[in-house]
Amino acid sequence: MDYSQYQPYAITPCQIGRMHTNLNGSQHDYIHSCNNCLPANSFFTLAPNQCTESVVMDGSGSFNEQNHFIEIYRVNGVGQVGVAGQYYYQWFSGEIGKVTLNTYCNYNFQYGQVYRIKLAVQKRAPDHSWCTQWDESVKYVTTYSNPCKIKLPGLETRRVAGGAMYAFVYPNPASQKTNLTYTLPNKDHVKITLYDLKGQMIQQVFEGSVEAGENTLRMNLQTTSKGIYFCHIRSSHDSKVVRFTVK
Helix, strand or coil, X not given: XXXXXXXCCCCCHHHHHXXXXXXXXXXXXXXXXXXXXXXXEXXXXXXXXXXXXXXXXXXXXXXXCCEXXXXXXXXXXXXXXXXXXXXXXXXXXXXXXXXXXXXXXXXCCCCXXXXXXXXXXXXXXXXXXXXXEEEEEEEEEEEECCHHHCXXXXXXXXXXXXXXXXXXXXXXXXXCEEEEEEEECCCEEEEEXXXXXXXXXXXXXXXEEECCEEEEEEEECCCCCCEEEEEEEECCCCEEEEEEEEC
């Protein structure tokens, strides 16, 4: 077999099929590489935790597809395959790029749920022989409510001259303990509260007077269940919500 004149050089299922047909037991023959039969490949990225109102899938990594198929349904946890609710599937023509599934598939995601998402891609040769290709990949996403829409008391931002509050949690995801670091432009009275995905208060972490500049609070999470949480930092002039995960 001489593939040196053709690209791509990889042997495809189409080529294997032609070998069986054309060689037919012969010891010496040439099989062309059949460029038009390069297999379709499914690949997409999906952030594991996304806002309910905007679940984005980027299928730009897929290639050689002529049609694509999307399947979405709710499951009871990451890695599960049983349908727990709201099943959807649809074929689309053409390539799949970066899409927002809410609008692209007209799918209504619910907050605090896990969804199984499958992308399949397909290519056919003009004569529909040997070159029918199918490839698929699966990922899971956990949804949360948009932090801007969670009804937390005092969530409105009240910024003053000198800069806005900056905050982050590290490590994130966290286990038994984590650190909340935040900045204040001036010495102020600060209240820090922990909320779950439903916007229910879990505990008041801290309340008191805090110096200007960068401050770090060590949070004990030993009694906190696994899941996604929001830490609400509120001063007399500003407020900030930081999302983090307890694993």
